[in-house]
Amino acid sequence: MLDIHSTAERNKSPAKKASYPAQGLFQANYDPSIESDKVVKIRATYELFIDGKWTPAEGGKTFLTLNPATGKPLAQIAEASSKDVDRAVQAAKRAYEKSWRSTSGRDRGRILFRIARILQERAREFAVLETLDNGKPIRESREIDIPLAAAHFFYYAGWADKLEYAVPGQRFQSLGVAGQIIPWNFPLLMAAWKIAPALATGNTVVLKPAETTPLTALLLAEVLQEAGLPDGVVNIITGASQTGAALVAHPDVSKIAFTGSTEIGKSIARQVAGTSKKLTLELGGKSAHLIFEDAAIDQAVEGIVQGIYFNQGHVCCAGSRLLVEESILETILSKLKRRIRTLRVGNPMDKNTDLGAINSSEQLQKIQTLVALGKEEGGDFYEPESTPLPTEGYFHRPCFFSSVPASSTLSRVEIFGPVLTISTFRTPEEAVQKANDTPYGLAAGIWSDKGGKIQKVARGLKAGVIWANTYNKFDPCSPFGGYFESGWGREGGRHGLLPYLEVQS
Amino acid sequence: MSLETASFVLKRVPVDSVGIQERCNFFTQRSIKKSSKLDALYASIQLMDLTTLEGSDTPERVKQLCNKARYPMTPALSEQLSRMESFRPIPSVAAVCVYPEMVSVAVKALQGTKIQIASVATGFPSGQTPLKTRLEEVTFAVEAGATEIDMVIQRGAFLSGDYQRVYDEIAAVKEVCGLAHLKVILETGELGTLEKVRFASDLAMEAGADFIKTSTGKIPSAASLPVTLVMFQAIADFYTRTGRKIGMKPAGGIRTAKQSIHYLVMLQETLGPEWIRPELFRFGASALLNDVLKQIAKQLTGHYFYDKAFSLD
Numbered sequence: 147m148l149d150i151h152s153t154a155e156r157n158k159s160p161a162k163k164a165s166y167p168a169q170g171l172f173q174a175n176y177d178p179s180i181e182s183d184k185v186v187k188i189r190a191t192y193e194l195f196i197d198g199k200w201t202p203a204e205g206g207k208t209f210l211t212l213n214p215a216t217g218k219p220l221a222q223i224a225e226a227s228s229k230d231v232d233r234a235v236q237a238a239k240r241a242y243e244k245s246w247r248s249t250s251g252r253d254r255g256r257i258l259f260r261i262a263r264i265l266q267e268r269a270r271e272f273a274v275l276e277t278l279d280n281g282k283p284i285r286e287s288r289e290i291d292i293p294l295a296a297a298h299f300f301y302y303a304g305w306a307d308k309l310e311y312a313v314p315g316q317r318f319q320s321l322g323v324a325g326q327i328i329p330w331n332f333p334l335l336m337a338a339w340k341i342a343p344a345l346a347t348g349n350t351v352v353l354k355p356a357e358t359t360p361l362t363a364l365l366l367a368e369v370l371q372e373a374g375l376p377d378g379v380v381n382i383i384t385g386a387s388q389t390g391a392a393l394v395a396h397p398d399v400s401k402i403a404f405t406g407s408t409e410i411g412k413s414i415a416r417q418v419a420g421t422s423k424k425l426t427l428e429l430g431g432k433s434a435h436l437i438f439e440d441a442a443i444d445q446a447v448e449g450i451v452q453g454i455y456f457n458q459g460h461v462c463c464a465g466s467r468l469l470v471e472e473s474i475l476e477t478i479l480s481k482l483k484r485r486i487r488t489l490r491v492g493n494p495m496d497k498n499t500d501l502g503a504i505n506s507s508e509q510l511q512k513i514q515t516l517v518a519l520g521k522e523e524g525g526d527f528y529e530p531e532s533t534p535l536p537t538e539g540y541f542h543r544p545c546f547f548s549s550v551p552a553s554s555t556l557s558r559v560e561i562f563g564p565v566l567t568i569s570t571f572r573t574p575e576e577a578v579q580k581a582n583d584t585p586y587g588l589a590a591g592i593w594s595d596k597g598g599k600i601q602k603v604a605r606g607l608k609a610g611v612i613w614a615n616t617y618n619k620f621d622p623c624s625p626f627g628g629y630f631e632s633g634w635g636r637e638g639g640r641h642g643l644l645p646y647l648e649v650q651s
Numbered sequence: 652m653s654l655e656t657a658s659f660v661l662k663r664v665p666v667d668s669v670g671i672q673e674r675c676n677f678f679t680q681r682s683i684k685k686s687s688k689l690d691a692l693y694a695s696i697q698l699m700d701l702t703t704l705e706g707s708d709t710p711e712r713v714k715q716l717c718n719k720a721r722y723p724m725t726p727a728l729s730e731q732l733s734r735m736e737s738f739r740p741i742p743s744v745a746a747v748c749v750y751p752e753m754v755s756v757a758v759k760a761l762q763g764t765k766i767q768i769a770s771v772a773t774g775f776p777s778g779q780t781p782l783k784t785r786l787e788e789v790t791f792a793v794e795a796g797a798t799e800i801d802m803v804i805q806r807g808a809f810l811s812g813d814y815q816r817v818y819d820e821i822a823a824v825k826e827v828c829g830l831a832h833l834k835v836i837l838e839t840g841e842l843g844t845l846e847k848v849r850f851a852s853d854l855a856m857e858a859g860a861d862f863i864k865t866s867t868g869k870i871p872s873a874a875s876l877p878v879t880l881v882m883f884q885a886i887a888d889f890y891t892r893t894g895r896k897i898g899m900k901p902a903g904g905i906r907t908a909k910q911s912i913h914y915l916v917m918l919q920e921t922l923g924p925e926w927i928r929p930e931l932f933r934f935g936a937s938a939l940l941n942d943v944l945k946q947i948a949k950q951l952t953g954h955y956f957y958d959k960a961f962s963l964d
Binding site: 171172173175176177178179285289440441442443444445448449480488497498595615616 | 664665666667669670671673674680681682683684685686687688690691693694697698884891915919920924927928
């Protein structure tokens with residue numbers, strides 16, 4: 147019999163033992179490696195981008211956008227009133243009637259390709275600006291946000307002159323003015339998700355970025371001009387919820403595309419009901435992440451980390467509800483704890499930062515309140531207490547609750563922060579049942595070494611995106627969207643064209 | 652000792668190669684600057700098995716190598732750098748790694764130092780000789796003064812599924828090693844998949860390895876970050892299961908200081924800082940040393956020195 151103890155017995159120290167240092171030879175903490183903010187010039191004030199010109203808001207109303215890593219203001223931003231919204235919609239309508247609806251697909255594609263290339267050329271500038279305004283680690287904005295935004299423009303540029311293949315055998319028409327409202331978690335990427343398919347299909351746009359992260363969308367306005375996009379085809383107006391509401395209510399808007407919270411999504415749906423507006427909604431989620439005992443465990447742990455702590459958990463499809471096969475719970479918990487302790491929380495401009503700043507003090511407060519509630523509800527809480535947090539700005543440690551009842555608030559609501567809930571299942575059937583036990587249905591992840599099991603489980607899941615042995619992977623070719631309270635419609639891929647077209651058979 | 656009865660321990664652990672590669676890309680993105688970088692460079696020297704394994708090795712060649720192991724930097728350059736603020740004396744390497752015939756030469760040349768003497772043995776690099784002669788070779792090297800034995804596993808036996816034989820042979824080698832440390836070379840480039848690397852790692856550790864090592868350096872596919880990560884994970888799980896810390900030695904193909912920093916970052920973020928010490932981690936390398944010295948000089952002075960400032964041996 148193979149006896150571990152006798153093996154250990156054999157492994158006595160060698161004869162000639164050198165006196166090595168007692169502790170490691172390499173610094174436990176890396177010296178800061180800060181990305182320079184000199185590559186981007188942030189103006190003191192930003193106006194509204196309407197009809198190809200920068201114009202102040204009516205009455206000169208403004209608000210501040212902050213750097214969440216320091217809490218200090220970055221710039222003053224014009225706040226669009228309903229009159230400004232009207233000006234923007236009228237400009238978009240004129241551009242649509244006058245030129246854009248009759249611009250050939252090839253010419254639209256040419257401009258979209260140019261936008262994509264300019265984004266690539268100015269990637270560093272955009273990455274730095276995104277990190278400053280949003281708080282996400284520079285590594286992520288550099289490696290994920292900006293390249294993916296460019297990829298979306300490239301992808302839809304390709305479709306612009308091939309739309310007849312998107313709806314084979316049918317005729318189609320563009321809609322007119324699309325009102326687009328985007329969130330603060332992936333500011334430029336969400337702008338790309340919205341603008342690229344709208345322009346490819348021949349619509350014009352009024353885009354409202356989130357009030358806490360308007361800067362990259364405003365910089366994008368420069369790129370659009372540089373690419374030769376005619377005035378008025380894309381208008382960018384900044385403001386908070388009233389600005390968005392005015393856009394949704396505007397009678398000349400033919401389509402609303404909204405990404406954000408389920409609560410606001412529902413109210414938009416109510417507002418749009420009974421009008422001629424088309425609507426797509428990409429809303430919240432509480433996505434299940436299923437780990438089977440036959441998975442490659444170390445890679446699964448990495449997937450869990452990427453699933454929930456990527457972008458500080460500010461991801462609508464975050465794998466925030468971990469379901470682990472009971473036989474491997476202890477292994478997963480200990481490996482996850484070990485891994486979380488190595489995550490570096492801090493200055494997002496540091497190239498070695500893994501978790502940056504929470505986007506706003508409101509969001510931080512919301513997360514803290516929910517974590518406090520979770521502790522009251524009785525889940526087992528873990529956070530790496532030794533992980534230092536910066537003294538200024540808005541930061542939260544990566545953390546998780548294990549043994550969480552399915553009925554608890556934390557298992558039900560979208561936290562939108564680096565907080566994971568963990569519970570167990572015993573069989574694949576139970577895994578599917580528990581995964582589907584949510585009002586949401588945006589995404590899910592399955593980890594198993596068995597292809598057949600993955601296919602079977604995936605068929606049972608009610609979610610729009612399912613990842614197998616990976617998580618949080620995005621591709622412009624792949625339609626994205628949710629079941630139930632996670633939204634209406636799909637963005638990305640061929641499917642992402644359809645909400646911007648009327649089809650005639 | 653039978654492997655079957657231990658099958659609960661030696662179950663095949665699934666490895667996802669896409670996930671492994673992705674994780675490795677992450678380590679190479681770490682940006683190591685300033686004193687962390689200098690620490691990493693110094694550590695790279697202290698963790699190095701300076702190696703010569705050529706058919707043409709002669710006593711004089713090995714003596715030269717031992718001198719380089721002892722004093723990696725030329726006195727003239729050391730003297731020049733010692734005026735810089737963050738200078739620390741350049742340490743010796745952890746060990747020299749030679750063929751059994753050269754062990755006695757190395758022992759003599761390294762007398763009075765703490766540098767370990769590693770010897771490859773067991774029909775290196777193929778392992779395709781009778782067990783009896785392989786064990787005799789180990790005994791010869793140990794008696795000549797080797798403090799570490801780098802054995803190869805019989806890949807033929809492993810790939811044909813005769814795991815019991817591989818296990819028994821490692822255990823037998825461990826037996827004749829006596830007090831010398833045993834490093835087991837898996838020759839991962841010949842195993843085909845990361846899952847086989849994982850299984851061979853588990854097998855070697857169960858059979859008594861003190862270290863597991865990637866490669867002989869004699870085939871093109873040598874150490875890589877993915878292979879090393881899989882072996883780190885095997886070591887971590889073995890530690891959780893048994894409480895024993897097994898060492899890791901990536902060998903072959905690590906030629907630049909930048910690569911060595913990637914390995915150290917990965918080590919730090921997986922097994923943890925307690926593994927960054929010569930008892931638990933080694934680089935098997937020869938060309939690496941001068942590149943590390945070059946980068947140290949650059950870190951200290953802000954400019955690069957030309958190649959001739961660093962002696963070959």
